[in-house]
Amino acid sequence: MIRKSHSRGRGVLAAAAVAAVAAVAPASAQETMRLGVVTFVTGAAAGPFGIPARNAAELLIEAINAGKVPEPYAAKGIGGAAVEMILVDEAGTTTQVVQEYRNLVERRNADAVVGYISSGSCLAVTPVAEELKKLTVFFDCGTPRVFEEAARSYVFRTASHATMDGVGAARYVVEKLPDVKSYGGINQNYAWGQDSWRDFNLAMQALKPGIKVTTEQFPKLFQGQFSAEISALLLSGSDVVHSSFWNGDLESFVVQQSARALHTKSRLVLTAGETAMFRLGAKMPDGVVIGARGPFGVLARKTPLNDWFRQAYHDRFNVPATYPSYHMAHAILGLKAAADKAAAAAGKRPTTEQIAKAFEYLEFEGVGTKVRMAIGKGHQAITETAYGTYKFDKSTGEPTLVDITHYPAECVNPPDGVDSVEWIKSGMKGAKC
Amino acid sequence: MIWTAILIDGVVYAAWLFIVALGLTLVFGVMKILNVAHGAFYAIGAYAAASLIGVWFAGDRPLVGGYVLLVVASLAVGLVMGTLLERGVLRLVYGRDEVVAALATYAVFLILEDFILLVWGTDPYFAGEPATALGADDWFGLAVSNYDLLLVAVAAVVGLLLWLGLNRTRTGKLLLAVIHDREMSAAFGIDVTLMFTMTFVLGAFLGALGGALTAPKISVAPGIGVEVIVLAFAVVVIGGMGSIPGAVVGALIVGLARAAAVLLLPSVELFVVYAVMTLVLAFRPYGLFARAQARRI
Numbered sequence: 126m127i128r129k130s131h132s133r134g135r136g137v138l139a140a141a142a143v144a145a146v147a148a149v150a151p152a153s154a155q156e157t158m159r160l161g162v163v164t165f166v167t168g169a170a171a172g173p174f175g176i177p178a179r180n181a182a183e184l185l186i187e188a189i190n191a192g193k194v195p196e197p198y199a200a201k202g203i204g205g206a207a208v209e210m211i212l213v214d215e216a217g218t219t220t221q222v223v224q225e226y227r228n229l230v231e232r233r234n235a236d237a238v239v240g241y242i243s244s245g246s247c248l249a250v251t252p253v254a255e256e257l258k259k260l261t262v263f264f265d266c267g268t269p270r271v272f273e274e275a276a277r278s279y280v281f282r283t284a285s286h287a288t289m290d291g292v293g294a295a296r297y298v299v300e301k302l303p304d305v306k307s308y309g310g311i312n313q314n315y316a317w318g319q320d321s322w323r324d325f326n327l328a329m330q331a332l333k334p335g336i337k338v339t340t341e342q343f344p345k346l347f348q349g350q351f352s353a354e355i356s357a358l359l360l361s362g363s364d365v366v367h368s369s370f371w372n373g374d375l376e377s378f379v380v381q382q383s384a385r386a387l388h389t390k391s392r393l394v395l396t397a398g399e400t401a402m403f404r405l406g407a408k409m410p411d412g413v414v415i416g417a418r419g420p421f422g423v424l425a426r427k428t429p430l431n432d433w434f435r436q437a438y439h440d441r442f443n444v445p446a447t448y449p450s451y452h453m454a455h456a457i458l459g460l461k462a463a464a465d466k467a468a469a470a471a472g473k474r475p476t477t478e479q480i481a482k483a484f485e486y487l488e489f490e491g492v493g494t495k496v497r498m499a500i501g502k503g504h505q506a507i508t509e510t511a512y513g514t515y516k517f518d519k520s521t522g523e524p525t526l527v528d529i530t531h532y533p534a535e536c537v538n539p540p541d542g543v544d545s546v547e548w549i550k551s552g553m554k555g556a557k558c
Numbered sequence: 559m560i561w562t563a564i565l566i567d568g569v570v571y572a573a574w575l576f577i578v579a580l581g582l583t584l585v586f587g588v589m590k591i592l593n594v595a596h597g598a599f600y601a602i603g604a605y606a607a608a609s610l611i612g613v614w615f616a617g618d619r620p621l622v623g624g625y626v627l628l629v630v631a632s633l634a635v636g637l638v639m640g641t642l643l644e645r646g647v648l649r650l651v652y653g654r655d656e657v658v659a660a661l662a663t664y665a666v667f668l669i670l671e672d673f674i675l676l677v678w679g680t681d682p683y684f685a686g687e688p689a690t691a692l693g694a695d696d697w698f699g700l701a702v703s704n705y706d707l708l709l710v711a712v713a714a715v716v717g718l719l720l721w722l723g724l725n726r727t728r729t730g731k732l733l734l735a736v737i738h739d740r741e742m743s744a745a746f747g748i749d750v751t752l753m754f755t756m757t758f759v760l761g762a763f764l765g766a767l768g769g770a771l772t773a774p775k776i777s778v779a780p781g782i783g784v785e786v787i788v789l790a791f792a793v794v795v796i797g798g799m800g801s802i803p804g805a806v807v808g809a810l811i812v813g814l815a816r817a818a819a820v821l822l823l824p825s826v827e828l829f830v831v832y833a834v835m836t837l838v839l840a841f842r843p844y845g846l847f848a849r850a851q852a853r854r855i
Contacts, residue, residue, distance in 0.1 A: 166680075167672075167675055167680065167780065168780055168781055169779050169780050169781040171680035171780065172679075172680040172681045172682050172779060172780070173682075175680070176680055176681075314827075314828055340824065341824060341825075342820065342824050342827075343824060343825070343827070343828075344820075344827065345785075345827075345828055347781060347782070347784075347785050348785065349772075349776045349777075349782060349785065350571070350574070350772070350775065350776065352567050352570050352571060352703070352706060353563075353564075353567035353568075353571065353816065353817040353820035353821060354820055354824075356563040356566070356567050356700060356817075356820075356821060357563070357820055357821050357824065359700060359701060360559060360560060360563060360700070360821070372777075372779065373682050373776065373777035373778075373779035373781075373782070374777075375777075376682060376684070376776075376777035376779075377775065377776040377777045380684070380686050380689075380690075380775070380776070380777070381703070381775060381776075383690070384689060384690055384693065384694050384703045384705070385694050385701040385702070385703055386694065386701055404681075404682065404684075405684075408684070408686065
């Protein structure tokens with residue numbers, strides 16, 4: 126897991142040091158952990174997702190090496206080793222993504238990999254990570270399939286999967302608009318958009334059986350222009366319009382629908398809306414329901430760790446941290462929690478297998494909420510989630526969320542071993558709200 | 559009401575497609591080059607317009623200036639990028655196989671995509687003021703953005719100007735002669751090289767204009783040029799490569815077919831554009847308005 130740099134003369138010293146210090150001792154110059162960080166650095170997903178995630182990785186890794194992260198992460202390094210970040214671009218075809226993963230592990234000798242925004246990347250990398258026996262932590266991708274299709278040994282995901290977003294949104298809608306009679310959707314025509322609509326749709330039907338579905342729009346990803354779709358939504362007379370749009374599509378849709386006042390006829394529910402609200406500011410209409418794929422950003426719980434993270438991020442990058450930054454922070458902190466725990470148990474630098482063992486069913490303090498690796502045989506995280514309603518504060522010029530509701534993890538995530546679609550169809554049996 | 563929506567949305571989308579496809583079909587008509595870099599002109603036009611509009615509206619300046627800047631941005635991009643690319647790259651591949659030219663423009667497209675990242679970064683740009691300022695009006699019970707209607711008018715004017723320019727001016731007629739037979743035109747003393755440069759700059763300007771006019775409606779982000787080139791290509795193929803009336807009809811067919819799909823049967827929306835294209839090509843392999851192919855000996 127943790128590689129030691131062998132330089133003549135220092136080897137003996139290092140060996141002595143390793144033997145002498147406690148497992149979670151401060152990192153020394155001789156011990157480094159090469160951590161592959163994969164995220165979109167170019168392409169359409171870079172601006173709203175990839176770059177905020179990369180920023181969070183840079184910030185956290187530097188702070189971890191310097192021992193500046195607040196408790197419970199104040200110990201320097203990961204498993205006692207200083208972290209060296211190897212940044213890799215996720216842009217490209219799935220074949221390229223897999224090839225880059227292999228390069229990262231086999232040529233650049235990464236000790237562990239944290240990454241992947243696209244569900245397609247996660248599905249493709251999973252079997253390779255298992256084959257190469259390399260600890261790999263997915264930080265953002267949403268598809269539930271990764272851990273529902275087979276048990277994994279080396280792959281973990283520290284963010285809840287997409288089911289939580291759909292179920293949370295449906296619960297919020299039914300709670301805030303008890304008289305809702307119909308809803309429609311506009312989602313991108315690929316895995317994420319289709320899964321998001323499926324889960325929201327099923328959850329709405331479970332919570333309000335027989336409620337009317339008006340229109341299901343699936344424009345192409347990156348289409349950018351939604352004139353006809355907005356007409357269809359305007360004509361549908363839906364009480365609620367659900368969208369899991371992200372990237373430029375989300376921002377374009379909000380701007381284009383504003384001109385035609387769709388939001389005054391239907392309540393918009395944007396499950397990934399938080400990534401765009403700071404950019405859009407006054408262009409985002411008040412009253413839109415906003416999600417952040419978990420209790421992140423402005424929906425985060427106020428904890429010392431969150432206060433530190435938000436402040437440090439803002440000081441360094443001059444923008445507020447949005448949820449992709451939180452997702453990245455959780456992946457790195459989860460890895461650190463597991464490696465530190467394994468190191469403490471082993472009394473020396475832990476192996477990959479020891480860290481993986483420690484990671485299973487781990488509970489760790491995230492930024493903004495607690496994370497539990499509770500499902501997918503201990504490899505898939507669940508967290509609570511939250512939704513709020515957008516309000517642009519004209520006096521301060523700040524985007525805010527009001528009417529925020531938190532939903533406990535067991536209320537919006539399926540239990541361990543239960544398929545998410547089956548769970549929603551069953552009326553979300555066993556949900557603890 | 560649904561038919562009104564199909565008509566309005568179809569025509570609005572067709573207007574946009576027409577502006578974007580016009581430059582592509584013109585360059586192909588004259589130079590026989592499938593210019594993949596057209597998508598990059600579109601993207602750079604959009605970025606340039608968004609940047610200028612951002613600066614313009616940062617101060618309390620009159621709205622009309624914003625519209626002028628859209629055109630200024632496209633002119634600047636067309637003139638600079640068009641000249642550079644034609645003089646710097648394309649003249650090296652004249653006379654070679656058409657595939658070589660298409661590959662060269664594809665390479666330029668990839669380079670320009672990175673150039674955009676280098677200059678504008680990964681964050682999206684907004685330049686919504688020219689669109690939002692016009693608001694929306696009710697048409698048969700459907701709220702329609704006035705900026706979209708303005709685009710329809712602009713497309714009609716651009717199409718008409720280009721038609722007049724080609725058919726009613728001396729330069730236009732010379733250009734038509736080049737389109738018809740390059741070698742014979744050169745033999746009659748027409749400066750074909752100059753014609754090529756002019757056409758390419760005009761094509762680049764039209765591509766950039768498409769981007770600049772779209773910028774107020776969208777989030778200008780990396781990758782917008784890729785989507786456009788595929789759609790524009792479909793329009794041009796349906797209408798017939800190199801034909802301006804073909805571009806009008808192709809854009810209307812694609813626009814209306816898409817709007818009808820979205821409003822009547824959303825699940826076939828992705829499929830419908832290419833289904834129309836396949837259908838047209840099955841019966842007219844050179845497109846609806848393609849010129850008869852003269853046999854050369």
